Amino acid sequence: MAQLNSDYTIPDLAPELQRGPTWLQNHRRTLRQKFNDTPLPPRGLHLWRYTDPAKFMVGQTADQAASASKFKALIEEEQKHLAENHLSGLVTDFTGREIKALGVDKLSEQGVVIKALSDAVESHLDLVEPYLYGLVGSETGKFEAMNGALWNDGIFVYVPDNTVIEQPLHLLREAAGSGSAQFPRLLVVVGKNSEVTLIDEYGGGSSEKGADPAYSNGVVEIYGLEDSRTRYVSLQRHEPVTNSYLTHRAKIASGATMLTVPLAFGGALSKQNFGVIMAGPGSESNMYGMLFGTGRQHFDNHTLHHHASGQTHSNIDIKVVLRDKAISAYTGLIRIDEHAQTCEAYQENRNLLLSSGTKAETIPELEILNEDVSCSHGATVGPIDPIELFYLMCRGISLEVAQRMIVLGFVTPTLNRVPADMRERISRFVDTRLENV
């Protein structure tokens, strides 16, 4: 079983380090060293002010043990969508052990590669090697290094140039239960002038109160080549006794667009870091996210929009809804480099507090290193406006329904960016969390 241990170091003989071809083993060993040499981030440090890093220091990788029943029901539901042509493919990742790609034959004919990362490093070395660790590698922090050394398995998606995938591709991952640790990884390369929508779903984990939590430490790397159009939805719906950590970095080349939709509902402790680097002129990144915290859930989210090239455009809108004693800390940075001229960047973070024990921290940051930009951010924190409630109730709507309408209205800009089939499920998540406010 995996337990917390702040002094944990990865042993030289960890079996994960021996996996894959030699170049990969070398990477794994470098990152193992990086993990072992990096001290636990001090609490005063910028992005660690609100979350204790020791809560992610899982001692050793565990024997996986998970119940498959919930997961199976979900797979069946998604297979229906697949049959109705609402999905273009389904990849299931059961506790990092069995990665299966379903219904992807048509895509394979088009040259699309969808595989377990451990297979792809053997079969498609030429496509994987230039990209793996390129965005989240040895330059990043302790926990990213941990994933880099230990990822047990991941998913690889490659879309060749000039290929449009009409329907979303659903990546469905289920973590194991109490005391388990998983290190999922995702690598996506979207070719020139290609288009794809990905739904990256993280479920499972532990729901055993009082027992050891389940741990998940994930890394996502996405490359959008010239003029590509990528939509990426990340859904975290872990079981309540799960600590999860996720680092996402995407890099888009000139003319490419990227839509990122981070959604977080689950877990006891969730720390997620989403970042898009605009590396070529004319590239554009939009991020529409939401999280809904209930009970004693703790969310610590970061976003980064890095304008590394001129003539780039970015927009962020993060919505936070909290009730009971839930806590959210959000730190969003917009960085515009010295030579990145004529950029536009906007950022908005709104927090809706539904009960009195909640806490919301919001830190929207700007680092602007040249003059020729237009940049703004806004943040608000407050309860449901009593005037809005009054207006609705005057028209005969019950308090409960009125609250629900207002909260759904609040998150609609985000929901509208989610593919239609998914949207219903997300609304259901919101609904169940609004009961007995």
Add this chain to the structure above:
Amino acid sequence: MSDAVERQKKDLSTLNQDYATKYGFSDPVDYFHKGARGLDHEVVEMISQMKKEPRWMADIRHQALDTFLSKPMPRWGNTKLLGEIDFKNIYYFMKPIENQQKSWDDVPEYIKKTFDKLGIPEAEKEFLGGVSAQYESEVVYHSMKEDLKAQGIVFLDMDSGLREREEIVKKYFGSVIPATDNKFAALNTAVWSGGSFIYVPPGVDVKIPLQAYFRINAENMGQFERTLIIADKGARVHYIEGCTAPVYSTDSLHSAVVEVIALEGASIRYTTIQNWSRNIFNLVTKRANAYKNATVEWVDGNLGSRLTMKYPCVQLLGEGARGEILSVAFAGIDQHQDAGAKVIHAAPNTSSRITSKSISKDNGRASYRGLAKVHKQAVGSKVSVECDALLIGDEARSDTYPTMEIDSEKVRVEHEARVSKVAEEQLFYLTSRGLTEDEARLLIVNGFMEPFTKELPLEYAVELNRLIELEMEGSIG
């Protein structure tokens, strides 16, 4: 319109001296007392004994020195520049004359000349209720209008305040900013000298502003003034300070602590224009406590210094208290203005507003760093934060690091920030109406700063406008 610009340009040409000739002079001085460089318990004891202080104050100083020595340097902000401060090479105490003067004529000629150049006596004659002028560590000149004295208002330098009003000082000294607050507050508490002490009795309204002027003359001098302002129940007061220093090749350190206490229903406004020369490290802790229905306003201008780190704070401790912080920063060549504001809401129905304006020019860097904290019990509170930044020049940099920590549900918190260059459309609009591009740009910058300048007393507003025009010169066109 174009007349006004013409007039401004004319002002500019007559004002065509840089900081070095206007404030940058230094006087050759035989100091009455010049301590040794560096800091230890001996220096602290020497300062305390020269001032003939009570023992409790000496004890506070020694304790604070231990705190200073044990605390690490801040690990945030511009750590590279902070790392350049050489605490061993600084003079911690200098005394220019033996005794403080009440009549301007008695002040030694060289100091008088300095303050004459800075316009202190004229300001007093025309406008201000009281003036205090500090040269290095000690206040050299102090005066106050007779009628203010009659109302029971106390306006003294801090050393005299400690001598004459020991009971008030003992009660409030370090009560808002304890020495353990941060490394530089500890340093100030250990070696403080001079500063202003103001006490306004209950219900008294000080109709004309009180003013102090701080000047660093010597090289490697550290100035550590300590200011304590108390407005008793229902009292009102406006305090203004300004600061300059000559231009030396090595750096000096200014590290003040300002504690402001507004008791029930009182109102305090504190205005600073900081125009230190560009080799001064300006690391200042300013904080106010506002009790029930009290109002505290900080009006904070940062134009000078190499590195400024200053975040005026209002702690709203009583129901209905109000805090307002208006901050403006101008970062020119090689400057880093790391300024901002903090509001702590700890009582119900409190309100606060932060307005920050910054201009970064050439390779200057202006950062807004702020905190708005609303505690659980502060229901019905309102916070509004607005930051605007203007960038002039390719190498200019602007950062915004606001933090909002909200632990209460029934509150309204709003934050907004905008960063841009001078808008092409605005320039086009003005130039299409016959203004040259220079004139248009100056007009836009002045308009950008207006919410700040209109809060200043007239002569400060004029001075600030001139300073900005001076800074803008050369970039215009």
